[in-house]
Amino acid sequence: MKIRYLLLNAYGKGGTIRTVFNQAGSMAAAGHDVEVVSVVRRRKSPRFPLDRRVRVTAIVDTYGAPPAPERSGWTARFSAQGRPSRYVPSGEVAREHFTRDVEARVIRWMARLRGGALVTTRPALNILAARHAGTDVVRIGQEHMNLGTHPRDVRAAILRHYPRFDAVAVLTERDREEYGRLLPGTRVVCIPNAVHAGRKRQSSYANRIVVAAGRLKSQKGFDLLIPAFAQAVATRPGWQLRIFGNGDKEAQLRGLIDEHHVYNHAFLMGFTPRLDDELAKASMFVLSSRFEGLPMVMIESMTHGLPVVSYDCPTGPADVITDGREGLLVPPRDVDALAVAIGQLMDDEGLRADMGTAALARSRTYAPEAVHPRWEELFTTLAAERTGPLRKLVRAAAA
Incomplete structure (x- = not known):
């Protein structure tokens, strides 16, 4: 299965990036065709290790590009590059990164997707995917923060747009209950993030x-x-x-x-x-x-x-x-x-x-071996639900 993970900045240092990289590596090891897509790229390579079978691409790639010219007055306020997002709520903490130009590029990229699955990883990306990703793509919105921390306008956008997802994935059972109450009828699943694999040196408990x-x-x-x-x-x-x-x-x-x-x-x-x-x-x-x-x-x-x-x-x-x-x-x-x-x-x-x-x-x-099979099961289930009606139509036509 083709699986795409969309991050705001796959080249950054956040915990979401590390956990998505872990998950992407496990899916690639299981035989899936996996790509991590970064909305922006400003450095040569990601900071965290990533399975070499996973491709990393960027929608807005400014690595090595000369600095953009300073803008002022009318040009700064009304250029596509400087105007704020049309769709991302003002309460989204990453909204400043979604200029009108960046947002338009993300929407065009989403609209071109065909087949497979798209996993988006923060409210801004979730909202854009729910509105603009192709309907033949399995769409999963990941929430890495509990519902109560989102400002009112973000919660309103979640209520309006998240029901379009095939599934909303949250990290804890309490989150699942809260999102489930807000989004009745929407498939809300609890799959925690996995810690990165490998042998770990243990504490001796002696150091102060x-x-x-x-x-x-x-x-x-x-x-x-x-x-x-x-x-x-x-x-x-x-x-x-x-x-x-x-x-x-x-x-x-x-x-x-x-x-x-x-x-x-x-x-x-x-x-x-x-x-x-x-x-x-x-x-x-x-x-x-x-x-x-x-x-x-x-x-x-x-x-x-x-x-x-x-x-x-x-x-x-x-x-x-x-x-x-x-x-x-x-x-x-x-x-x-x-x-x-x-x-x-x-x-x-x-x-x-x-x-x-x-x-x-x-x-x-x-551990990855405890968590990641739950993701593979979700992908398999959603893909089967998506193709099931089509298979029935094909068989009926053949008969």
Whole structure:
């Protein structure tokens, strides 16, 4: 089967890109003809490894192109390149990337598709696919974020357009229930993302290192983690907090580190392509997010046997972790409760090891061999439903 995955930027660093690459590789290994299509391309090659059987192409390829000329006044406001999207809601966080020109190119690409399947991976792309992709293509809209985090205009567009999909795929059972209530009659399936494959070095639980990772954005709540860690480390001075990732909140977070006088204990490490190695050095992982879809970096940490301390935010942590088994869940945005939970694991290496062992076992339910057959079954089912009526017509005509 021809399977196309459409990403906004397949050359970026996000967790969605990595999980789509994993899925694409598994489908190619199963014998499918797989292509990853990037709306934009601005660098030579993707940052994440990808099965060599998977092709990567781009709709708007500006790698190596000279910078576009500066525009001003009427030309800037009314050129196709500068005008905002016609179809993508203003509340979609990636809307700024969908100029009228980019949007038109994506629509033309979708309209030319014939046969096979198209999997789109964020609301903007989902909405465009629901409206403009050819009806002889199996269309699957992936949602990587829970419904409640979308602004009102995005939810309205979801309600209006997602029923056109052959299936909407979400990451957790809670998501499936919420999207199902909004979209009665639409096939909504729960298929979690899979962690990347390979043997992982396990934590020894002896290093006094706490790890967190993600974009330095408000969503990830590192502004809540730093004061919580400051409370915990005040009576446990041998510990370090290492936060991996880049983003526009870096200056604010450095200010918080100074404000709480933990500059010798808390460190912004930047982006690393070797996060697996850094996770293996740690003794616990902390998720301080305000909201999530399904936090893959948390599950990645569990593959190294790390216990987790997490806010019970919507959605994901409670779908993976049972409080007191694989880690500790605390009320969302409660800095004091987060500090207590971090301190509890700091104080007890045996508890870290017990929870880490349970976390490792739980992570195996998100291994590619556990998750990706569910995608293949969905593709097979949808393709059969699409061709079934045609086969009946052909047989009736032959008779």
